[in-house]
Amino acid sequence: MPTLETTTSVDSALGPLEGSELPDFTTAAYKDAYSRINAIVIEGEQEAHDNYMSLGTLLPDQAEELGRLARMELKHMKGFTACANNLGVTADMPFAQEFFSPLRNNFQAALKDGKVVTCLLIQALLIEAFAISAYHIYIPVADPFARKITEGVVKDEYTHLNYGQEWLKAHLEESRAELEQANRDNLPHVRRMLDRVAADAAVLHMEKEDLIEDFLIAYQDALTDIGFTPREIARMAAAALLG
Amino acid sequence: MFGLIGHSTSFESARNLARSLGFEEYADGDLDMWCSAPPQLVERISVTSPTGQCIEGAYIDSVFVPEMLSRFKTAKRKVLNAMELAQKNGIDITALGGFTSIIFEDFKLLREQQVRATTLDWQRFTTGNTHTAWVICRQVEANAPQLGIDLRRAKVAVVGATGDIGSAVCRWLSQRTGVQELLLVARRPQPLADLQQELGGGRILSLEDAMAEADVVVWVASLAQASSIDPGRLRRPCLMIDGGYPKNLDTKAAGEGIHVLKGGIVEFGSDIGWQMMEAAEMANPQRQMFACFAEAMLLEFEGLRTNFSWGRNNITLEKMDLIGAASLRHGFQALGLEHPAPVPSFSST
Ligand SMILES: [Fe+2]
Ligand SMILES: [Fe+2]
Numbered sequence: 001m002p003t004l005e006t007t008t009s010v011d012s013a014l015g016p017l018e019g020s021e022l023p024d025f026t027t028a029a030y031k032d033a034y035s036r037i038n039a040i041v042i043e044g045e046q047e048a049h050d051n052y053m054s055l056g057t058l059l060p061d062q063a064e065e066l067g068r069l070a071r072m073e074l075k076h077m078k079g080f081t082a083c084a085n086n087l088g089v090t091a092d093m094p095f096a097q098e099f100f101s102p103l104r105n106n107f108q109a110a111l112k113d114g115k116v117v118t119c120l121l122i123q124a125l126l127i128e129a130f131a132i133s134a135y136h137i138y139i140p141v142a143d144p145f146a147r148k149i150t151e152g153v154v155k156d157e158y159t160h161l162n163y164g165q166e167w168l169k170a171h172l173e174e175s176r177a178e179l180e181q182a183n184r185d186n187l188p189h190v191r192r193m194l195d196r197v198a199a200d201a202a203v204l205h206m207e208k209e210d211l212i213e214d215f216l217i218a219y220q221d222a223l224t225d226i227g228f229t230p231r232e233i234a235r236m237a238a239a240a241l242l243g
Numbered sequence: 244m245f246g247l248i249g250h251s252t253s254f255e256s257a258r259n260l261a262r263s264l265g266f267e268e269y270a271d272g273d274l275d276m277w278c279s280a281p282p283q284l285v286e287r288i289s290v291t292s293p294t295g296q297c298i299e300g301a302y303i304d305s306v307f308v309p310e311m312l313s314r315f316k317t318a319k320r321k322v323l324n325a326m327e328l329a330q331k332n333g334i335d336i337t338a339l340g341g342f343t344s345i346i347f348e349d350f351k352l353l354r355e356q357q358v359r360a361t362t363l364d365w366q367r368f369t370t371g372n373t374h375t376a377w378v379i380c381r382q383v384e385a386n387a388p389q390l391g392i393d394l395r396r397a398k399v400a401v402v403g404a405t406g407d408i409g410s411a412v413c414r415w416l417s418q419r420t421g422v423q424e425l426l427l428v429a430r431r432p433q434p435l436a437d438l439q440q441e442l443g444g445g446r447i448l449s450l451e452d453a454m455a456e457a458d459v460v461v462w463v464a465s466l467a468q469a470s471s472i473d474p475g476r477l478r479r480p481c482l483m484i485d486g487g488y489p490k491n492l493d494t495k496a497a498g499e500g501i502h503v504l505k506g507g508i509v510e511f512g513s514d515i516g517w518q519m520m521e522a523a524e525m526a527n528p529q530r531q532m533f534a535c536f537a538e539a540m541l542l543e544f545e546g547l548r549t550n551f552s553w554g555r556n557n558i559t560l561e562k563m564d565l566i567g568a569a570s571l572r573h574g575f576q577a578l579g580l581e582h583p584a585p586v587p588s589f590s591s592t
Contacts (some may be wrong), residue, residue, distance in 0.1 A: 103387030136359045154360075207316065209275075213320060214359070229263075230284060231265060234266050241280055242262070
């Protein structure tokens with residue numbers, strides 16, 4: 001039977017650890033984990049740039065706005081490259097390119113078929129929600145240099161998520177079936193990506209449970225805004241929880 | 244709009260609830276999956292007062308279950324994320340039900356005002372403790388005489404006397420009810436001494452000694468110590484108000500002449516038409532609810548959209564008067580012993 005006694009002992013045991021406990025940024029273990037996490041972030045920003053440029057070819061009347069979003073992603077990429085330099089870490093780009101390949105392949109296939117809805121779900125909802133949750137959790141445990149950069153980036157990512165949201169909201173009825181299918185096809189990849197990154201993220205003091213829940217909160221918020229009901233959303237999100 | 248943040252009483256009942264609400268994927272998930280699941284706004288509610296006034300609200304399930312208590316970060320995240328969801332939905336006043344306010348207080352979440360992009364606005368939340376304390380006092384006053392206990396000659400033990408609810412109950416019982424003697428029980432000596440001084444009376448006792456002397460026991464601590472109650476040493480008759488959380492006193496203290504009443508539970512005058520109190524395992528889930536939830540409704544009815552109950556030891560008799568009058572005006576009644584179907588115990592599943 002759970003009681004307050006359990007909670008108070010937990011509190012006194014973990015209380016002092018809680019809050020702003022930062023990792024040691026200078027250890028080899030930290031830098032090793034950072035080389036992969038940072039590479040994922042750089043690759044993610046690069047692909048986000050490419051994806052928004054590609055979306056511009058599917059939505060020519062939106063090309064200018066999408067080009068603006070794409071340029072923001074390049075700026076982010078440069079910022080995170082500076083973070084690695086600052087810590088004296090070389091990003092493991094081959095790892096990151098392979099890490100993103102399932103989502104990249106699905107995006108490219110959808111692009112070839114002219115499936116705007118699927119492309120938007122992958123980039124503007126899933127990847128942006130993934131980035132937003134990861135950046136939010138990273139900020140409190142980041143080194144001061146990276147912290148400042150990440151705080152600026154996360155604001156932009158909301159703009160990108162919002163872009164996808166607004167478009168899909170305006171086209172919900174004709175997009176519904178494709179959205180649900182794209183969710184089924186891609187959300188399990190996001191879950192596997194979170195699983196793969198968990199051990200390295202833990203070295204950076206970022207916990208997998210937090211990453212999953214925060215990702216789902218951002219994703220659910222977007223789906224709510226687009227017009228899905230709580231029950232539909234819970235069903236769609238379960239694909240990420242069950243893997 | 245009012246809000247209620249609640250949770251299931253156990254992982255098992257949470258899964259059953261998920262299944263009955265059509266969230267099959269969640270029902271089949273394990274505890275790790277639930278630890279990563281975000282809070283859900285599961286139900287919209289409207290409540291009409293006997294005055295004719297109608298208010299709208301929402302029930303948020305934090306997806307917390309008591310099995311998560313040993314996971315400090317998980318429990319903390321569940322509470323903060325549920326509060327963020329309430330605020331993002333524009334809910335004006337939300338009650339923190341069950342373990343939610345206990346976690347908030349014990350894990351010192353006042354330090355965690357920033358949740359991602361949301362700065363929590365404390366004005367939008369209430370622990371509901373003022374109404375809970377008032378309801379518990381009413382339960383003592385209304386039910387003791389029915390057992391032949393004359394409160395003017397009775398010793399009333401308050402277990403958890405120095406807590407937010409406990410200290411308010413002590414204040415009320417000594418100044419308003421006029422009980423013969425208050426027996427003060429709590430773990431830490433210094434707050435007890437402070438309380439005794441503030442009250443200008445009351446006797447500090449160990450749990451065992453207090454149990455042997457008390458005609459009425461008000462249990463407002465969620466202590467594991469309940470397991471140390473020896474029913475054989477209790478006075479008969481004895482009225483026990485189980486105001487702790489979870490409510491499991493009836494499994495610890497049972498016997499002829501021992502009357503355990505679920506404390507801090509109110510019954511609304513008509514059916515509300517919601518599903519969520521089934522989750523709290525109320526005997527009459529269409530009408531019964533925790534008094535803390537009812538406080539959010541009362542504040543909405545009264546247009547008092549503010550953190551009426553907040554922090555520790557801020558509950559005054561004036562605030563209890565105010566919320567008590569509102570409670571009666573809007574059709575709530577404290578659960579009494581004569582109730583035909585007692586609320587089943589927490590552990591009865
Ligand atoms: Fe970006
Ligand atoms: Fe972005």
